[in-house]
Every structure is written in C-alpha cells, then in structure tokens.
Amino acid sequence: MTNTQSRPSEVPVGQQTRGVEMKPKLIICANTSWNLANFRSGLIRSLIEDEFDVIALAPFDSYSGRVAALGCRFIRLDFDGHGKNIFAEISLFLRLFKVLKEEKPCLFLGFTIKPNVYGSFAARMCGVPVINNIAGLGIASSSTSLLSRATRILYRWTLRKSAMVFFQNWDDRRLFVDLKIVESQKTDILPGSGVDLQKFRGGQRQVTELADPTIFLFVGRLIWEKGVGEFVEAARLSKASGASMKFELLGSVDEKNPKSVRKDDVDRWVSEGIVEYRGDTDDVRPFMEAADCVVLPSYYGEGTPRTLLEAAALSRPIITTNWSGCRDVVDEGVSGYLCHPRDARDLFAKCVMFHKLSGDRRANMGRAGRRKVEREYDEAIVIRRYKRAILNIRGA
Numbered sequence: 001m002t003n004t005q006s007r008p009s010e011v012p013v014g015q016q017t018r019g020v021e022m023k024p025k026l027i028i029c030a031n032t033s034w035n036l037a038n039f040r041s042g043l044i045r046s047l048i049e050d051e052f053d054v055i056a057l058a059p060f061d062s063y064s065g066r067v068a069a070l071g072c073r074f075i076r077l078d079f080d081g082h083g084k085n086i087f088a089e090i091s092l093f094l095r096l097f098k099v100l101k102e103e104k105p106c107l108f109l110g111f112t113i114k115p116n117v118y119g120s121f122a123a124r125m126c127g128v129p130v131i132n133n134i135a136g137l138g139i140a141s142s143s144t145s146l147l148s149r150a151t152r153i154l155y156r157w158t159l160r161k162s163a164m165v166f167f168q169n170w171d172d173r174r175l176f177v178d179l180k181i182v183e184s185q186k187t188d189i190l191p192g193s194g195v196d197l198q199k200f201r202g203g204q205r206q207v208t209e210l211a212d213p214t215i216f217l218f219v220g221r222l223i224w225e226k227g228v229g230e231f232v233e234a235a236r237l238s239k240a241s242g243a244s245m246k247f248e249l250l251g252s253v254d255e256k257n258p259k260s261v262r263k264d265d266v267d268r269w270v271s272e273g274i275v276e277y278r279g280d281t282d283d284v285r286p287f288m289e290a291a292d293c294v295v296l297p298s299y300y301g302e303g304t305p306r307t308l309l310e311a312a313a314l315s316r317p318i319i320t321t322n323w324s325g326c327r328d329v330v331d332e333g334v335s336g337y338l339c340h341p342r343d344a345r346d347l348f349a350k351c352v353m354f355h356k357l358s359g360d361r362r363a364n365m366g367r368a369g370r371r372k373v374e375r376e377y378d379e380a381i382v383i384r385r386y387k388r389a390i391l392n393i394r395g396a
Contacts, residue, residue, distance in 0.1 A: 024394070025105040027128075029057040029096075029115040031081040033074075037063040039193040039306065040111065044070045046383045055103060057096075057115070075099060081114060089118070097122040107131060107390060113151065120158040129393050130162040131386070134172055135193070135303035156181045164389045166190045168303030171324040188389070192304025192325075194379030200285065200313035210362075213244040214355045216319070217291035219284055219307045220298075222251045222261040227297030227321065233344035234297075234351055235274045245355055250278040250287050288314050292362065293354050295319045298326055299341040305329070309377050312369030317362060319350050329377070335369035 026047060030036050036044070036058055044067075047054050054072035058064070059079060068074040077099070079092045096119050100108065108123040110116040110132045120130045159165055159182045166188055167173040177184045218231045228249070235247035249269075254260040269275045278287055284307075288294055294311035296318070302325035308318055312329060318336035320326040330336040337350040354362070 023051050023053040024107075025053045025055065025103060026107045026109065026390075027055045027057060027100065027103065027105045028072075028109040029077070029111065029119050031059070031079075031112040031114055033058045033061045033063040033067050035112065037066040041066075041070055042194070042196060042379050043383055043386055044072050046387070048072060050387070055105065057099065057119075079114060081112065089114075093118040093122060097125060100126040100128055104128075106394060109133070109386075111135065117151075117154045117158050120162055124158070124161050130164075131389055131393070132159060132162050132165045133190070134165060134167050134176070152179065152181065162186060163393045164188065166385070166389075168192045169325045169328055172303065188385060190382050190385055191377040192309055192382075193306055194382035195306070195309040195313045195373055195377055196379050197313060197374060200310050210359045211292055213246040214293070214351075215246050215248060215291045216293050216295050216351055216354075217248045217250060217278075217287060218295050219250045219288065219311070220296060220305070222249065222253050222266070223257060223259045223300070224261060225259060225298065225300040227299060227341075227347075228261050230297045230342065230344040230347050231295060232269055232275055234348040235269075237344065237348040238351065239274060243352065243355060245351060247275045248278055248287075248291070249275050250281065250284065252280040284310060285314065288316050291316065293317045293319055293336075293351075295347075295351070296326065297321050297339060297341070297347050299323055302326055304377070309373055312373045312377075315363075315366035315370045317354065317365035318369060319347070319354065329372075331368065331372060335365055335372055 028036065028040065028044065030040070036056055044054055044056065048071045056067050056072045056074050057077040058067065060076045064074055064076070077095060080088065092114065100122050105128055108119055108128050108130045110119045110130060112135065116132045116134070120132060123130045155176070156179070162182070163186070165176070165182045165186055167176070168190055170189060173187050173189060176182050177187065218228065220226050222228050231247065231249070238245045238247065249266065253263050253266065255262065266277050270277050281287065288311055294307065294316045296305055296307055298305065298321055302323065304325050308320055308326065308329040311318055312335060318330050319339060320330055320336065321341045322338040323341050327338055330338055332338050337353060339350045340346040
C-alpha cells in the first residue's frame with residue numbers, strides 16, 4: 001500500500017537483460033509500479049514462464065525494483081495518474097507511441113485509465129493488438145460530470161478496436177456495452193485481480209472466542225469515496241452507545257489527491273478517541289488476522305476490491321456496501337453483511353449485528369468467505385483467462 005518515491009539510482013531497474021529476441025514480446029502498462037508489483041506479479045511471472053519477453057511500463061517508484069525482479073524488463077514511463085494538463089497528456093501518448101514503435105510487441109496489456117486510453121490508441125497506430133482491463137470505472141461511473149463524459153468518449157474512441165476488454169464485475173461490463181463503448185463479444189469478466197491463496201491462507205486465527213472489544217478494521221486508501229467518513233461516523237455512534245467495539249484505520253493518506261482524507265482529519269479522529277490509526281503497510285495480513293471483521297463501506301467506482309478478497313481469504317468476515325463490485329464478494333448473512341452506501345447508521349447497525357454474533361457464528365462466516373474466494377476469486381483463474389485470450393489473439 002505504501003507508494004514512497006525513491007531515487008532512480010537506488011533501484012537497479014536498468015540492469016535487466018533485453019531477453020532473447022526470438023521470444024514473443026509483450027508490453028504490460030499501469031499507472032504505478034506499485035500496481036504492477038501488488039496486482040500483476042503473478043501474471044507477469046506466469047507469462048515469463050511461458051517464454052514471453054515481458055516489458056513493464058510504469059512510472060518509477062519504490063516498487064519498480066520489485067517489478068524488474070520478477071524477471072521482466074522495466075521501462076520507466078513517468079506520468080501523473082490524476083493530471084489533466086493537455087500538454088502532459090500529449091507527451092504521455094507520444095512516449096507510449098515511441099516505445100511501441102521501437103519494441104514492436106505482439107501484444108499490449110493495459111491497466112488503469114491512462115494506459116488503457118493512450119496506450120490503446122498508440123498500439124492501434126502501431127498495429128499492435130490490445131487487451132484492456134477495466135478495474136472499476138472511477139470517475140467514469142458518474143453520469144453527470146464533464147470529466148466523466150470526456151472519459152467515456154475517450155474510452156469509446158480507444159477501446160472499440162481492442163481485441164479483448166476484461167471487466168471485474170458485471171455492472172461495469174453492462175454499462176460499457178449499453179453505452180456502445182465496446183462490443184459485448186469482445187468482453188469477458190474476471191474475478192478482480194484475484195488473490196494468491198497460498199500467501200493469504202485462511203484459518204490461522206479462527207474467531208471462536210469472543211474478543212473484547214470487537215475489532216472492526218478498515219483497509220484501503222483513505223479517500224472519502226471508499227467510505228472513510230461513514231466508517232468514522234459509525235465509530236462515533238459506537239462510542240456514544242457504549243458498545244464494546246473498536247474501529248481501526250489502515251491505509252495511506254495521499255495529500256496530492258483532492259479526494260483523499262487529510263492527515264489532520266486522521267489526527268483529529270484519533271485525538272477524539274473515535275478510531276485508532278494503524279498507518280500504512282506492505283503486508284496487511286497481521287492486521288487483518290488481528291481484527292474480527294474487515295469493513296469497506298465504499299461507494300467508489302470499484303472493480304472488485306482486493307482488500308475484500310484478501311480479508312475473505314484470511315477467513316475474516318466482511319461488512320461492505322451493496323455497491324458495484326463490493327456486493328459480489330459477500331454472500332449476505334453467510335460470509336458477511338451488506339450495508340447501504342453513504343449510510344453511516346446502517347453501517348453501524350450491521351456492525352452491531354456482527355458484534356452480537358457468537359464466536360462460532362463468526363468463525364463460520366470466516367470459513368464461508370474463504371470457500372467463496374477459493375471457488376470464485378483464485379488468482380489462477382485470472383491468469384488462465386489472460387493466457388486463453390492471448391492464445392486466441394495470436395492464433396496459437
């Protein structure tokens with residue numbers, strides 16, 4: 001989750017070999033190295049094992065070395081994922097075009113908005129087939145804003161020639177097909193980015209004995225649309241009620257993002273005794289295992305939240321919103337609860353319901369969540385779908 005910048009000299013991203021030229025070359029691009037290292041490392045390793053020469057394009061950050069260490073070639077492509085400067089956007093497109101023209105890959109795999117939009121257009125101009133991954137709509141999920149409409153226009157312009165467009169939930173796919181942004185026969189559904197079931201093993205701590213207090217843990221970037229405000233208000237209601245419940249925040253504050261919670265806000269909540277702030281971490285497992293329930297009251301344009309998959313894989317019950325992408329991960333009343341979006345009182349009511357459950361009932365919820373991710377959200381499913389799409393596109 002940490003995304004701290006390091007100096008280029010500190011990470012040996014330039015020391016990768018150029019690979020065997022006889023291998024088919026494939027480019028994978030995202031808005032951060034952090035994204036590739038955390039969400040796409042399994043796919044990258046598997047493609048390399050299949051004898052692809054994989055090139056990773058992303059801005060330089062402290063995770064760039066980890067991407068290169070997977071065995072791929074890392075090419076630094078700096079850009080601001082939130083920037084709107086027209087000259088910077090044109091420059092990004094031209095840099096993508098230059099890399100594609102020079103490397104001549106057999107495929108371009110795009111993740112996140114700007115690589116999907118500009119990368120797809122540049123690839124089309126170079127005659128390179130494209131596989132896109134729409135991991136939640138973000139600003140494109142809004143029907144009213146000018147930026148939302150502009151984003152949809154760009155998607156329609158660039159995705160219509162893609163060989164395959166993967167979505168992470170049915171709601172997003174339906175919207176894109178209904179708006180005629182992409183043809184339905186060129187789409188498929190993935191179970192999010194999947195979860196590594198070996199790394200996230202359920203059952204290390206079964207909640208069979210009731211803890212006092214009951215710990216509710218929010219995990220994710222601290223942006224308002226992830227439901228941070230509702231989580232804090234539910235904690236405030238809990239404190240006023242005198243219930244033996246504790247609310248914890250785990251995640252990064254991004255002062256550059258206008259939608260982010262500010263550190264001053266977090267400090268104020270902590271000083272008021274409403275929540276505890278656990279900071280940021282690269283390994284959420286010990287924090288999730290110490291919690292009784294993982295909460296994500298998001299109304300963001302989610303694909304399938306990785307936080308919820310990891311929590312369920314660790315046999316943690318979940319409370320999340322009845323919202324696109326979020327609701328798919330939870331079987332209501334079986335592996336967790338769904339609450340209304342933007343409704344702190346309903347969130348608090350669901351927390352109270354969980355708080356009153358017996359230890360055995362909580363443990364059964366956790367086991368049900370684990371079984372669900374084993375059936376539906378294994379990272380291996382995602383990798384198989386990508387490999388099948390690649391084989392179909394290459395005519396192998």
